[in-house]
Amino acid sequence: MESSKINHHFKQLTTIYETLINEIDVGVHVINDSGKTIIYNNKMSEIESLTKEDVINKDFLDIFRFEDGQKSTLLEALYHNKEIKNVKQTYFTKKGKAITTINNTFPIYENEKVIGAIEIAKDVTKIENLLKNNMNLKSNTRYTFDSLIGESDAIKEVIEIAKRATRTPSSVLIIGETGTGKELFAQSIHNGSEHSSGPFISQNCAAMPETLIESILFGTKKGAFTGATERIGLFEQAEGGTLLLDEINSLSPMLQAKLLRAIQEKSIRRIGDTVDRKVNVRIISTINEDPVEAIANNRLRKDLYYRLSVVSLFIPSLKERKGDIHLLINHFIQKYNQMFQMDVKGVNENVMKIFEEYEWPGNVRELEHVIEGAMNLVVDEPIIEVSHLPFNFRNKSTLASHQEFPIVSVHDMKTVNKPESIRHLKDYLLNAEEYYIKKVLEKNNYHKTRTAQELGLSRQTLQYRINRLNINS
Known part of the structure; x- marks a missing residue:
């Protein structure tokens, strides 16, 4: 027992x-x-x-x-x-x-x-790879003020302030929603300033683990901890150039304090080192929320905000500059015409109405993705139509969702499918499917690719249904 x-x-x-x-x-x-x-x-x-x-x-x-x-x-x-x-x-x-x-x-x-x-x-495999990738950063600034598209007063005013900021090495804080083009402004300022001959280094502060971001910014001294190697940080990599710190409000308060000291003293100290190193770097930072709200919610130190916002740029959202939509559409169409070897001329009136009605929560970046997605669905047509718009966008847009399919009245369905006697549901549904596919084919002049897109089918699936239902096309 x-x-x-x-x-x-x-x-x-x-x-x-x-x-x-x-x-x-x-x-x-x-x-x-x-x-x-x-x-x-x-x-x-x-x-x-x-x-x-x-x-x-x-x-x-x-x-x-x-x-x-x-x-x-x-x-x-x-x-x-x-x-x-x-x-x-x-x-x-x-x-x-x-x-x-x-x-x-x-x-x-x-x-x-x-x-x-x-x-x-x-x-720490992923972390090690991130560190290696950051050490291989190269200056890659292809945007200048000529790259900024827009004629609305809202955007022209911001561009003018940004151009003035090129004359001095003062810190710049760029404020705007996600997708408004904050990095385009940062690169334009860099390329128009005396720092243009130096490197442009960009780091998304929210993309790195908090335990690593300090060593990425300031570097490490060999032997600082077990396995630590001699590694320069982003401040030293950006020497003589510009350091863009994206989403600055994602840094911890402790790291914000160290960043403030580095900017004020114009010097950094690598982790584990006892030596301060002078740096000559222009700081441009971005934030995707109201700085006042970020300060009130302890996501941004007030003293760091004052140091970073010597020049403040407020980038308008796309819904605040809808008059620029047609310029942006033409710009993106030309961009993807060249990339895809196509010759799309523009968008039709219904598409333009949808774009003007839509609120664009993803801003200019979302508009570019919609144009790119639409051009992937264009075959031989010279104009982007509603049926070419990405399905997820059509679902989000009230106006687009109403135009997605041709209207088939209840009266039409009753006329065509009026049963003389009760039939099996399967037979009735096949009859309704045949009627609906015929309607959409007629609407698109029997263009099968457009019809398939509008029905949310692949062209191969549509052809299978046409054959199965013996639809003459």
Whole structure:
């Protein structure tokens, strides 16, 4: 009886252990004294894109490869009784996938004898790739003030203020909704200023983990933490040029304070360093909300706002400058004519009415995407029609959704489908389908591609239905 209780207790502990080991959000890898894997949890499997069957009871070095000069922390713990903490390691799986982890590794003892080793790993592969990509940033500024499209008073006023801002190195804060073209203004200011010969470096502050953004901005000194290398930050990369900080309100208050100091002192200090380095960089920043609201909600420090907004540009939304829509349409049509080798001339009156009625929550960027999407549906037609507009846009636009299909009256359906006697529903629906497809074909002069687009079908599916229903076209 006592033995049965012990066995039951042991099974419970085993279940608890297995649940714990597989649910924790770090990788766990254990090898025995022969170097074979005996424990490999779900997180480790996710990190390395290997199944447990790929690894369990397999020799460690048959599954993982290390570059020349690199040693496995797990094998170091096993064969040299080393306890290794917070060490960054890059290695390759047998499938060729490169993995970078921060490891804590320990030998496992039994009666003072090493019987295995355990590694607890945190995946930093994506973060490492982000850092490498940021180090490879190049100046890529193709926009100038000639690139800014618009004749409305709202946009012309902002362009004029932006041109004046090119005369000095003062900080500029660009305020506007997503999709209004804030980076176009930033690049135009850079290219029109004395900093134009220097680099233009852009960083979306919301796109990076908070734990990394400081090292990306200011750089790191070798040895600052385990695995840290000598790496310059964006301030130093932008030396003599312009640093664009997009969505500045996404930075933490602590980092905003460090940024404020760097701008005021015109110097930065790499993480882990004791030396201040002078920098000559013009700061342009953007924010996609009202700065006053951001300050009130503690998303933007008031002192940083004053430092960044020496010049403030308020970019109008597209709904505030609808008079520019026709210019923007022509610009985007020409852009994609060249890209797609097409010759579209414009949009028809109904499309223009839809565009003028629509509120454009995505602003100019959304308009460009709609034009690009429509031109992907144009075949031989010289004009973009309602049927060419992307389906999701037509659903959002009240006017477009009303024009999506030809109106088929209840009277017409009753006339054509008036049954002399009750029929099976299947037969009735086939009759209705045939009638409706014929109506849409007639509306489009039997142009099958346009008809398919309007019905929300592929051309192949429409042809199948035409054949199945014996519709003469």
